[in-house]
Amino acid sequence: MRVIGLMSGTSFDAVEAAAADLALEGDSLLLRPLGHLSVPYPDEVRDLIAAALPPAATTTRTICALDTGVGQAFAGTAVRALRELCDGTAELVVSHGQTMHHWVEDGTVRGTLQLGQPAWIAEATGLPVVSDLRSRDVAAGGQGAPLAAMTDALLLSGLPGTPGALNLGGIANVTVLAPGAEPLAFDTGPANALLDAAVRHFTEGVADHDEDGRGAAAGRVSPELLRVLLADAYYRRPAPKTTGKEHFHLPYLLEALGAGPVPDTADVLATLTRLTAVTVADACRAHGVTQLVVSGGGVRNPVLMRVLAEELPGVPLRPSDDLGLPSAAKEALAFAVLGFLTAHGLPGALPSGTGARRAALLGSITPGRSPLRLPDPAARPPRLLRVTR
Template identity: 65%
Template sequence: MRVIGLMSGTSYDAIDAAAADLCLDGDTLTLKPLGLVSEPYDDALRKSLAAALPPATTTLAEVCRLDTRIGQAFAAAALHANGRLCDGRAELVASHGQTVYHWADRGTVHGTLQIGQPAWIAETTGLPVVADFRPRDIAAGGQGAPLVSLVDLLLLRGRPGTPVALNLGGIANLTAPDGTAFDTGPASALIDAAVRDFTGGRLPYDVDGALAARGSVHEPLLARLLDEPYYAQPAPRTTGKELFHAGYLRDALAGFPGLRPEDVVATLTRLAARTVADAVRTVRATEVIASGGGTRNPVLMGMLGDELGGVPVRTSDVLGLPSAAKEAYAFAVLGFLTVHGLPGTCPTSTGARHASLLGSVTPGHRGFPGGLPSGGGAERGPVRMVCEPGVLRG
């Protein structure tokens, strides 16, 4: 089945659309990546989204407008990906949507909200859409995250030692071979917030780690940031920009007047590396397989290597899965599992009572391929995943 996975992360800078051919043969899921297109949010939509995110207040009218406009943007990205990557022959779209709130309180997640109305995707592309993946896991007692842990486990199976999968997005998350998975804390979330503030919005992130490379780590600020109670919570745990946002950073900087912007960015980069490395050590990893936008920041990757000492850090490209698009590919896999009536969660990773069939289904112009999925195949899920070489476009 040819599937397009759509993802916009906590950095909310662009929509990634990754296309893959997926085939389940016995207990092995084979993924052939076909390429990635990345569609930046237009400036007006990005500003409206930023203005509505916590800790800001918003209105239901604005949520409705954002749900529609983001749905339309996702639809345009899916249509572009189908034409450019799939020659118009995609069969399914799996859309994560845009997270705007993750309701966590004292280690328990009560709800989550991803917007980007899937009806616009189905209407524009004519294809069936699986969306709204996270709430079912939360209803089953889980954290609703990290959902990519199931794909990580399939991909890591069979590797020697104790390999862990690490995603460096706005928030960093980690998956260990025993199913332990959790958000370690901010990867680029606070770095991005600082860069946008210091440049008046001219730069959305620290391009190639250039600001951090010019700065020095301010140890008292780093110590204050490391006092955050979240880092001491047991796994599974999950977080987001509900906690790690621009206001959080401003509060942390109080009492440290006159710090150079590049020193702040260097300190935040070290914070990300330190908290990830601390998490990696708790699971006694022998290898780190990294992915996400943070892998393109050489300063962050260098600091992470320093913090980990002799533990090698590689990207998921070595396993055949493009690191820049891994989350979009992961949701393509989760959508594929849903339409085949297979669970998309690992309860050990999310803390749920049981594995769940994920998502809500929006039929395409011709209904849904093979009829609506059911949970009847819940015991027949894959146990490993391999990636075949593909002719990547994008």
């Protein structure tokens, strides 16, 4: 099956698309990447997302406008992916949508909201669309995240020791595969979320991220600010756990800065970069990670990668590209995998990673132009991901 995966993360800067040929062969899932592309959101959609994200108040009209605007942006990206990556031929589109709220109370996820009406994608491409992948896991008692854990676990299963997979998006999440144990996956805390918020705040919107980590490189870590940030109870909660920008946002950062003398901008960025590295490293050490496969936008920040290596001496860091999955496209490919599993009647979430009572089939399916025809259910789930060329 040729599948297009669509993703926009907590940084909400663009819609990422990746296409792959996927097939089941015995206990292996074969994945042949066909390429990926990134299409920036229209400015008006991006501004609307930023204005509606927690802790801001919003309206049902804005939510409706976002559902349409995000859906149309995803549809346009899907059309390009179908034409440019798939030579006009694919059988399925999988859309993560744009997370607007992840409702967590006392460590329990009560609900999750991803916008981006899949009807726009189905209408534009003519293909069936799998969407709303997180809600079923939440209904089964899970955190609804991190859903990339299924792909991570299949990918790590061929590696020695206790490998881990780290994604550095707005939020950092890690999957750990210890010998003889069920995979463990959870959000470690912010990756780029607070960094991006700080850059936008201090530059009054002129810049939206710390390009190549240059701001952090020019500063020094503030021990006082780092101590305040690390006092957050989230870091001491046991896995499985999940978080997002409904927790780690600009007012959160401003409150931390208000606890003492405010360092200069470069020192704030250096401190936030160290915060990401420390919290990731603490999580990896706690679970005995012996090597770390890294993906996501944070891979492009050389300062963050250097600081992470300092915090994890003796633990090799390698990009997911080394295993055949482009780091910039891994999450989009991971959702392509989840949609493929759904189409074949296979669960896509790991209860050991999300905390769900059982492994559930994920997502809702919007038919394309033709009558919906799904493959025969697969006999058994895969145990290994093999990336082919």
